[in-house]
Amino acid sequence: xxxxxxxxxxxxxxxxxxxxxxxxxxxxxxxxxxxxxxxxxxxxxxxxxxxxxxxxxxxxxxxxxxxxxxxxxxxxxxxxxxxxxxxxxxxxxxxxxxxxxxx
Amino acid sequence: xxxxxxxxxxxxxxxxxxxxxxxxxxxxxxxxxxxxxxxxxxxxxxxxxxxxxxxxxxxxxxxxxxxxxxxxxxxxxxxxxxxxxxxxxxxxxxxxxxxxxxxxxxxxxxxxxxxxxxxxxxxxxxxxxxxxxxxxxxxxxxxxxxxxxxxxxxxxxxxxxxxxxxxxxxxxxxxxxxxxxxxxxxxx
Numbered sequence: 001x002x003x004x005x006x007x008x009x010x011x012x013x014x015x016x017x018x019x020x021x022x023x024x025x026x027x028x029x030x031x032x033x034x035x036x037x038x039x040x041x042x043x044x045x046x047x048x049x050x051x052x053x054x055x056x057x058x059x060x061x062x063x064x065x066x067x068x069x070x071x072x073x074x075x076x077x078x079x080x081x082x083x084x085x086x087x088x089x090x091x092x093x094x095x096x097x098x099x100x101x102x103x
Numbered sequence: 104x105x106x107x108x109x110x111x112x113x114x115x116x117x118x119x120x121x122x123x124x125x126x127x128x129x130x131x132x133x134x135x136x137x138x139x140x141x142x143x144x145x146x147x148x149x150x151x152x153x154x155x156x157x158x159x160x161x162x163x164x165x166x167x168x169x170x171x172x173x174x175x176x177x178x179x180x181x182x183x184x185x186x187x188x189x190x191x192x193x194x195x196x197x198x199x200x201x202x203x204x205x206x207x208x209x210x211x212x213x214x215x216x217x218x219x220x221x222x223x224x225x226x227x228x229x230x231x232x233x234x235x236x237x238x239x240x241x242x243x244x245x246x247x248x249x250x251x252x253x254x255x256x257x258x259x260x261x262x263x264x265x266x267x268x269x270x271x272x273x274x275x276x277x278x279x280x281x282x283x284x285x286x287x288x289x290x291x
Contacts (some may be wrong), residue, residue, distance in 0.1 A: 019168050019176070019191075029191045030198025033165070037205035049163055059175050060167035 002082055004035050005075045008067045013063060015064035024058065036065060044071030136183055138173050144192035151199035156206050165195060204250055 003025050020053065022032055039045045046068050057086040067075065149161040169188055177184025195202075 010156055017168070018164065021170060022191075028194040028198075029165075029168075030194035030196070030201075033160075033195065034198050034201040034205045037202055041205060047164075062171070065166040084117075102155050 001035055002079060004039070005079060009079065012067045012072055015066045017062045017064050036093055041074070043068060044075055109192045134181055141169060141173060141188040141192045144189070144196060148192070148195045151196070152203050153207060156203060160202065160206060
């Protein structure tokens with residue numbers, strides 16, 4: 001899910017379609033489309049059918065997805081939280097302490 | 104070179120050309136069948152989705168994507184296209200139930216739980232709440248049932264009319280002898 005959200009955040013204004021996301025993220029369609037449906041249901045993205053003439057464009061109209069304004073904010077917050085959770089704990093420096101000694 | 108050997112060479116060349124053409128035709132035919140198989144697999148996805156999502160998910164999203172994969176994106180690499188298309192369709196079969204679960208929650212409210220498609224006389228397809236009731240076979244209807252559309256000779260009609268709801272939505276109101284039932288899921 002994070003990968004898909006990240007892909008939308010990379011270019012928020014650019015509409016994306018299913019196969020494009022599948023190819024760029026390496027996710028199967030059976031996984032991607034339910035994710036897109038879920039994000040659409042949550043209001044993070046909105047899908048709309050392309051308004052083209054198939055005979056002119058030479059292909060059938062696709063269903064494109066765009067990040068919504070609310071989705072943009074929520075997605076950034078959620079990804080930031082997720083990266084905080086996944087950040088490895090800071091290594092504790094072990095410094096030798098010299099105490100006492102020979103005189 | 105004797106004339107008979109010349110004829111034999113020419114006949115051989117002709118056979119080669121004919122063989123090549125026949126092979127091309129056969130491979131095109133087989134390619135068409137295999138491409139059709141991908142769409143058949145995708146129809147399984149359609150069957151697994153609720154009727155209300157058939158148009159939005161299958162007809163407007165998955166089928167155009169598959170068509171694009173097979174005939175445009177990999178038009179010059181039919182084997183790759185077939186592999187990708189088949190994988191696309193099969194993977195969707197696996198994820199169809201999940202897709203239905205995730206999509207159904209976003210359907211507008213009120214949303215009839217089940218219904219049937221009818222073809223209006225102007226050619227539009229609409230989804231009407233409830234089961235098909237043959238006993239309302241009044242010929243004053245604006246709609247022809249889907250099944251009746253295929254078998255018009257039997258003259259089964261669904262009675263109703265189009266109206267605009269207060270929220271601006273155009274719905275097909277199915278007339279009932281006691282009350283009116285509304286609920287068009289989708290009108291094309």
